[in-house]
Amino acid sequence: MTIDEKLPLIDPIWPTRKTDALSQMGEFLDSSKFRNESITRLAGAVQIPSESYDDLGKIGEDKRWDTMYDVAAYLEKTFPLVHSKLQLDKINTHGLLFTWKGSDESLKPTVLMAHQDVVPVAKATISQWTHPPYSGAFDGKYIWGRGSSDCKNTLVGILEAVELLVEAGFEPKRTVILSFGFDEESSGKQGAGHLSSVLQERYGNNGVGLIVDEGAGVSPAWGTFFATPAVTEKGYIDVEVTVRMPGGHSSIPPPHNGIGVMSEFITVVENNRHKPYLAPENPFLELLQCGAVHAPDFPSKWKSLLPSKGKENPHKVAKLAEEVAESSDFFKYLFTTSQAVDIIGGGVKANALPERTTALINHRVNIGERVDDVKEHLTKLASQVTKKYNLTLHAFDGESETPSSLTLSNPKGELEPAPLTPTEIDALTPYVVISGTTRALYGEKLNVAPALMTGNTDTRYYWNLTKHVFRYMPGWDPEDDAGLGNIHTVDEKISVTNHINVVKWYNLFLQNIDEAELP
Missing domain, CATH: 3.40.630.10 (Zn peptidases)
Known part of the structure; x- marks a missing residue:
């Protein structure tokens, strides 16, 4: 288009x-x-x-x-x-x-x-x-x-x-x-x-x-x-992250325990967000084109980057995506996969090292991208952390958690765009x-x-x-x-x-x- x-x-x-x-x-x-x-x-x-509650039991x-x-x-x-x-x-x-x-x-x-x-x-x-x-x-x-x-x-x-x-x-x-x-x-x-x-x-x-x-x-x-x-509508996947590390008494702690490793992984994830991608089939592109013709305050720079018939230029569209994304988060997430760490938990007592730390990362998958892109992205980031701390990585492989490991899973399923x-x-x-x-x-x-x-x-x-x-x-x-x-x-x-x-x-x-x- x-x-x-x-x-x-x-x-x-x-x-x-x-x-x-x-x-x-x-x-x-x-x-x-x-x-x-x-x-x-x-x-x-x-x-x-x-x-309506997330934990509702059976009807009746x-x-x-x-x-x-x-x-x-x-x-x-x-x-x-x-x-x-x-x-x-x-x-x-x-x-x-x-x-x-x-x-x-x-x-x-x-x-x-x-x-x-x-x-x-x-x-x-x-x-x-x-x-x-x-x-x-x-x-x-x-x-x-x-x-x-x-x-x-x-x-x-x-x-x-x-x-x-x-x-x-x-x-x-x-x-x-x-x-x-x-x-x-x-x-x-x-x-x-x-x-x-x-x-x-x-x-x-x-x-x-x-x-x-x-x-x-x-x-x-x-x-x-x-x-x-x-x-x-965008796709959806909740990724559960589990870090298993040895427990013990908090008076003799290792340099990094499970909560620390999880925190580092979350930091890595948040520092490596998904990049904007404005796919040709994304309807937001049509909205931009309509705005270019019918909206009096449509930015002239954006208009110059919009594709014209017979002159489609992927580099200009990529630049357009960058420009629009910088203008507002609302616009950005119309063509960017979002990620948000919404739940975290770990530890049971002040004097006990955490043996199991968990987090949940919610993703809304961009038009023109796939759930597998999210999995590959997280797997790549997780491997950096597991190599650093000598942990086993289980990435969407269906394997059970093991000691000294980081596990990525999506037990609640997934939804493509x-x-x-x-x-x-x-x-x-x-x-x-x-x-x-x-x-x-x-x-x-x-x-x-x-x-x-x-x-x-x-x-x-x-x-x-x-x-x-x-x-x-x-x-x-x-x-x-x-x-x-x-x-x-x-x-x-x-x-x-x-x-x-x-x-x-x-x-x-x-x-x-x-x-x-x-x-």
């Missing part, structure tokens, strides 16, 4: 199907009555503390799962038309799979996703919240509380949009699936893992038209705004419908360009179902600089305007995708 390609912005797309009921629905979406009702619905969902045994019953009951009470019109299958107890059967079975279904669970609120932080974390408080502009922007806004917004369409008598030609997991914040295995298996059995490989899940949204950049539906969703605009595609819907809602001044997720979503379990997977948060409040405020931390909140635009977007998108001449 070059700077001369994919530069035209997609025209707004509006549905052509007109009825009095649909027109009245559109007017109702702009009313104060709907605004107040929507505030109440989202606030009520936020008030349910559906926290661990009582912490039981808050999901409260979510399901609340949704059933709040969205009666959805529950009466759509088929609801409860998957693995708490997974909610709604099917709105279309009239044309030859059309591949649309899947809309969200998750019911939220990140736990640490008790030590409760006093720091402006409003209690599960109050769902409304201050005239924001709805406050855990889950308000991740992602009960999406969960409720989708259901509000469908409820209104059902009430207006809308009958889809293309089947619509609503797939709501319940453990995305821990792993997604119990929720999305089981939901995707049901859809796989029902529709088979590439049997779904497209998927829209939570993800990237609208952000300011270079003097303008970009809506950035993510069309891929996600397949790329097509973003061609020379024909009608799901990407075109998403972009055109966005520009219809917000106006032609808003740019739309593809992007990527640095983290992982529940879509990781759905890759076989379709080539068209979008991670996108379509809500936007142009007058709110905070955007999706404080996700995963104190004072999580969302503006009412942002949330209502979520509802409007899904409402409009479902009408547009139903009319689109796609398989």
Whole structure:
């Protein structure tokens, strides 16, 4: 792809199907009555503390799962038309799979996703919240509380949009699936893992038209705004590091014990970070190209380094990656494998030398690179330390730990970067419908360009179902600089305007995708 390609912005797309009921629905979406009702619905969902923990036990045994019953009951009470019109299958107890059967079975279904669970609120932080974390408080502009922007806004917004369409008598030609997991914040295995298996059995490989899940949204950049539906996400691997060294009494210590050796290894790792690499297939390159044409403050130096048709220059792209990476960490990690030492442990007593020291290094693998690149990188660094201290190195070989050794392993598995969703605009595609819907809602001044997720979503379990997977948060409040405020931390909140635009977007998108001449 070059700077001369994919530069035209997609025209707004509006549905052509007109009825009095649909027109009245559109007017109702702009009313104060709907605004107040929507505030109440989202606030009520936020008030349910559906926290998801990494150490949850089996469903039916661990009582912490039981808050999901409260979510399901609340949704059933709040969205009666959805529950009466759509088929609801409860998957693995708490997974909610709604099917709105279309009239044309030859059309591949649309899947809309969200998750019911939220990140736990640490008790030590409760006093720091402006409003209690599960109050769902409304201050005239924001709805406050855990889950308000991740992602009960999406969960409720989708259901509000469908409820209104059902009430207006809308009958889809293309089947619509609503797939709501319940453990995305821990792993997604119990929720999305089981939901995707049901859809796989029902529709088979590439049997779904497209998927829209939570993800990237609208952000300011270079003097303008970009809506950035993510069309891929980075890979993932947690590497466990274990150093085994002789113990003994701390009164007669060796020059370097296990904790010291581990500390040195971590220092070596942090001093040898992965280098930026902007692969040709990385969608961030397309975002840069869009910015070069449509953003008034796009750096001229970057523009000179962007590839042009017939003049692709890897050295210039490498220089571009360096320049952009230096401008911000946010940009840098859109095309750089990240590494973070998140957990460390060792020693059991003040007067006993540590016999076993452990650490965990989290990696998000760059587009255009592989998990094996991470393994090779760490193995090379570890060999420097093991040679220095005469330790045996076990690097991803499946061998058990041995005395006087350093072991690298990844017992929790690994995930390669996600397949790329097509973003061609020379024909009608799901990407075109998403972009055109966005520009219809917000106006032609808003740019739309593809992007990527640095983290992982529940879509990781759905890759076989379709080539068209979008991670996108379509809500936007142009007058709110905070955007999706404080996700995963104190004072999580969302503006009412942002949330209502979520509802409007899904409402409009479902009408547009139903009319689109796609398989």
